[in-house]
Amino acid sequence: MHDSGAGSVYDTLLERGYIAQVSDEDGVRELLAGTGVRFYIGFDPTADSLHVGHFIPMMVMAHLQRAGHVPIALMGCGTAMVGDPSGRTDLRQMMTLETISANAERFREQMRILLDFSDDRALMVNNADWLLGLNYVDFLRDIGVHFSVNRMLAAEAYKQRMEKGLTFLEFNYMLMQAYDFLELHRRYGVRLQLGGDDQWSNILAGADLIRRKEQTEAYALTIKLLTTSEGIKMGKTARGALWLDPEKCPVFDFYQYWRNIDDADVLNSMRLVTFVPMEEIRGWEHLTGSQLNPVKERLAWEVTAIVHGREAADAARQQARALFAGPGEADDMPETLLDAAELEAGVGLLELLERSGLSPSRSAARRLVRQGGVRLDDEVISDESLVLTAADFADGHRILRAGKKRFHRLRPAD
RNA sequence: GGGGGAGUACCCAAGUGGCCAAAGGGGGCAGACUGUAAAUCUGUUGUCUACGACUUCGGUGGUUCAAAUCCGCUCUCCCCCA
Numbered sequence: 001m002h003d004s005g006a007g008s009v010y011d012t013l014l015e016r017g018y019i020a021q022v023s024d025e026d027g028v029r030e031l032l033a034g035t036g037v038r039f040y041i042g043f044d045p046t047a048d049s050l051h052v053g054h055f056i057p058m059m060v061m062a063h064l065q066r067a068g069h070v071p072i073a074l075m076g077c078g079t080a081m082v083g084d085p086s087g088r089t090d091l092r093q094m095m096t097l098e099t100i101s102a103n104a105e106r107f108r109e110q111m112r113i114l115l116d117f118s119d120d121r122a123l124m125v126n127n128a129d130w131l132l133g134l135n136y137v138d139f140l141r142d143i144g145v146h147f148s149v150n151r152m153l154a155a156e157a158y159k160q161r162m163e164k165g166l167t168f169l170e171f172n173y174m175l176m177q178a179y180d181f182l183e184l185h186r187r188y189g190v191r192l193q194l195g196g197d198d199q200w201s202n203i204l205a206g207a208d209l210i211r212r213k214e215q216t217e218a219y220a221l222t223i224k225l226l227t228t229s230e231g232i233k234m235g236k237t238a239r240g241a242l243w244l245d246p247e248k249c250p251v252f253d254f255y256q257y258w259r260n261i262d263d264a265d266v267l268n269s270m271r272l273v274t275f276v277p278m279e280e281i282r283g284w285e286h287l288t289g290s291q292l293n294p295v296k297e298r299l300a301w302e303v304t305a306i307v308h309g310r311e312a313a314d315a316a317r318q319q320a321r322a323l324f325a326g327p328g329e330a331d332d333m334p335e336t337l338l339d340a341a342e343l344e345a346g347v348g349l350l351e352l353l354e355r356s357g358l359s360p361s362r363s364a365a366r367r368l369v370r371q372g373g374v375r376l377d378d379e380v381i382s383d384e385s386l387v388l389t390a391a392d393f394a395d396g397h398r399i400l401r402a403g404k405k406r407f408h409r410l411r412p413a414d
Numbered sequence: 415g416g417g418g419g420a421g422u423a424c425c426c427a428a429g430u431g432g433c434c435a436a437a438g439g440g441g442g443c444a445g446a447c448u449g450u451a452a453a454u455c456u457g458u459u460g461u462c463u464a465c466g467a468c469u470u471c472g473g474u475g476g477u478u479c480a481a482a483u484c485c486g487c488u489c490u491c492c493c494c495c496a
Contacts, residue, residue, distance in 0.1 A: 165492065256450080263451055290449040324450050363461060364443080371444040371457065403444060 045103035078131030181206025
């Protein structure tokens with residue numbers, strides 16, 4: 001884990017491909033050339049776990065922290081009460097403050113995987129502290145005057161909503177985020193806000209506000225969203241987003257997501273989600289086809305190690321190698337225990353597929369069998385009415401496979 | 415406040431009394447081919463005690479032998495006028 005010693009952090013960010021837009025490139029470069037710069041990124045706790053979409057901005061914060069700057073992670077409990085319309089086609093589900101606060105608690109824990117909060121090397125603040133107590137009329141007179149509705153409507157973030165409709169509630173989001181920036185400038189001297197590229201107009205609004213209220217230059221820098229080479233958002237899995245919480249996305253699945261990445265996206269991902277030095281990454285540029293497989297494995301290990309720790313990454317790698325390469329198997333494969341009584345009576349294959357989570361329903365399990373997608377150990381099972389009894393477990397456990405990539409261990413309970 | 419329009423499966427979107435578990439596309443899943451990739455081809459994609467049965471077309475109550483389709487009420491959203 002190391003950055004290239006030479007060059008400024010700004011150049012590191014640029015080279016690794018994080019930067020999407022900057023309000024004043026020279027200004028930001030100069031600012032970051034110093035040390036101890038406080039900058040912030042806001043995270044609205046609208047779900048109970050962070051996902052890869054948040055992970056990229058976190059990586060940027062980590063790079064900057066390692067270069068001696070001070071990241072401020074803003075928990076958007078106040079802004080989450082309103083909901084950011086940027087990039088959304090419809091109104092977010094309104095959330096209660098309790099839910100939001102509980103989510104923020106999870107976010108806080110997950111932030112620690114990448115940021116060092118000790119000795120004020122990074123700060124965590126909550127905009128509920130200043131947003132929830134605001135007086136409406138005061139806010140309008142103090143902040144609202146500085147916003148032109150005409151200009152707001154021209155913002156890309158709102159344009160998309162002009163067809164589907166935009167509520168006044170959401171329309172205010174930009175003002176709140178702008179106010180956050182101002183508030184953090186006043187409290188901590190923050191002059192730089194980072195965010196996903198969809199946050200561009202919101203961040204600029206804040207920089208403008210600071211300029212007007214404080215006559216100080218503030219900067220906006222947006223980070224590229226994690227997309228495939230075809231511009232499609234990455235991080236979606238069959239079960240939804242690629243969550244950082246192992247409860248919501250098992251480590252093995254997380255690892256496999258990166259292991260199975262498209263050839264065209266390997267190096268780009270390597271730059272964005274790992275700390276592997278650029279010199280090393282450049283050395284892989286000429287690789288093509290199956291030569292990229294070891295690189296994919298490295299990528300998967302590196303990200304997994306950052307998010308879940310080295311041991312978990314080692315385990316996932318070992319498990320994957322065992323399952324795909326040889327007849328072996330790993331220890332921490334998900335498993336289902338079968339008690340003696342049910343083995344006595346016999347357990348149906350379809351039931352097992354459903355219970356293990358390999359199939360969402362028995363109908364789906366039946367289809368899977370019919371299409372030759374089910375294997376018990378290495379044998380394809382075509383009999384959908386197959387029943388397993390204690391005799392089938394004479395050698396201990398059996399491995400149930402759905403398709404080529406999903407595995408589950410069945411084991412008699414002791 | 416007045417007028418018009420829309421809500422269909424994971425998403426988009428056909429269907430306007432029976433031939434509808436509901437066209438088509440996307441996505442997902444499986445198989446073939448491969449490199450645990452992509453592309454391509456094939457199959458599949460409501461549930462179940464499965465050649466049949468049951469539940470689904472915003473919600474609810476009706477009309478009818480029969481409703482996603484007709485009527486009343488209701489919820490949500492969009493557009494035009496104010």
